[in-house]
Amino acid sequence: MASAETHASKRKQRPLSPHLQIYSPLINMVMSILHRITGAALYVGTLLLAWWLIAAATGPAYFNFVSGLFASPVGLLVLFGYTWALLHHMIGGLRHFVWDTGRGFDLGTIDTLSWGTIIISLVLSVAIWAWGLMAKGII
Amino acid sequence: MSTTLRPTPSPTEAHIRTPLAKARGLGSAHSGTEHFWHQRVTGVANAILVIVVLVQVARLTGADHATVKAALKSPLLSMPLLLLILSGMVHMRLGMQTIIEDYASSEGAKVVALMLNTFFVILVGFACVYAVAKISFGA
Numbered sequence: 323m324a325s326a327e328t329h330a331s332k333r334k335q336r337p338l339s340p341h342l343q344i345y346s347p348l349i350n351m352v353m354s355i356l357h358r359i360t361g362a363a364l365y366v367g368t369l370l371l372a373w374w375l376i377a378a379a380t381g382p383a384y385f386n387f388v389s390g391l392f393a394s395p396v397g398l399l400v401l402f403g404y405t406w407a408l409l410h411h412m413i414g415g416l417r418h419f420v421w422d423t424g425r426g427f428d429l430g431t432i433d434t435l436s437w438g439t440i441i442i443s444l445v446l447s448v449a450i451w452a453w454g455l456m457a458k459g460i461i
Numbered sequence: 462m463s464t465t466l467r468p469t470p471s472p473t474e475a476h477i478r479t480p481l482a483k484a485r486g487l488g489s490a491h492s493g494t495e496h497f498w499h500q501r502v503t504g505v506a507n508a509i510l511v512i513v514v515l516v517q518v519a520r521l522t523g524a525d526h527a528t529v530k531a532a533l534k535s536p537l538l539s540m541p542l543l544l545l546i547l548s549g550m551v552h553m554r555l556g557m558q559t560i561i562e563d564y565a566s567s568e569g570a571k572v573v574a575l576m577l578n579t580f581f582v583i584l585v586g587f588a589c590v591y592a593v594a595k596i597s598f599g600a
């Protein structure tokens with residue numbers, strides 16, 4: 323008993339290696355975790371694609387119902403978020419392919435690629451939605 | 462003691478590895494770089510297919526059921542979409558496997574999560590394929 327307690331308190335006193343929240347966020351850290359978060363979001367979001375396709379295969383009434391949900395403010399926000407996650411993850415993936423060739427590892431290039439990924443993914447997300455809404459004459 | 466004890470031979474010693482094992486060049490993990498490589502191959506395929514599919518789906522913003530069905534009947538959309546679903550299934554399963562292996566707190570939780578990962582991917586993937594096939598073949 324006593325020795326177990328001593329053991330436990332000794333364990334507590336051990337220094338811990340600093341965890342994520344100790345460091346101030348750097349753009350390359352943020353991009354690393356964003357690639358994982360967007361990957362996981364895309365994974366779960368495949369349910370939306372399946373739902374949409376099944377609705378289309380089911381019939382007009384059910385399709386209109388699902389389409390209406392997707393066109394609601396929350397629905398549009400989710401779909402825009404999915405578009406951005408897809409484009410961000412895609413461009414982030416292209417960045418990985420550059421690194422796979424052994425290139426682009428100096429800090430300046432990493433920062434440029436990171437900010438470039440964020441900006442281009444946002445611009446493309448807005449552009450593709452604007453294009454889609456224009457096709458329908460909504461804007 | 463009449464027998465002389467030899468030290469246990471190291472598995473890397475030539476005489477204990479079969480020629481096949483040597484040719485494969487794998488250790489006790491029984492796998493090499495396939496995970497990494499398949500993630501890359503499917504990543505490249507995803508990037509190409511996402512562009513082809515996204516451009517067409519964006520034009521379906523707010524479209525009615527008949528228009529969406531007609532678009533999904535066209536092989537111009539259904540072919541790349543089916544390929545994306547296939548490539549995406551392999552890619553998302555490998556990706557989620559990495560995430561699970563990084564965070565699973567115990568061996569049991571890991572095995573269960575890896576199994577659920579496979580089930581989820583196959584369920585969602587086949588639901589998508591079924592819906593596209595149903596529309597393509599005449600629903």
Ligand code: HEM
Binds near residue numbers: 357555
């Ligand atoms: C659009 C084109 C895509 C490209 C170019 C791409 C590329 C990549 C690459 C290169 C990785 C590995 C990153 C690493 O080694 O750290 C990765 C990871 C991953 N991808 Fe994709 N991907 C794409 C689409 C998708 C889609 C559609 C999904 C899900 C449905 C997805 C889910 C994942 C997941 C879950 C991971 C694991 C993330 C991690 O380990 O942190 N990806 N992707």
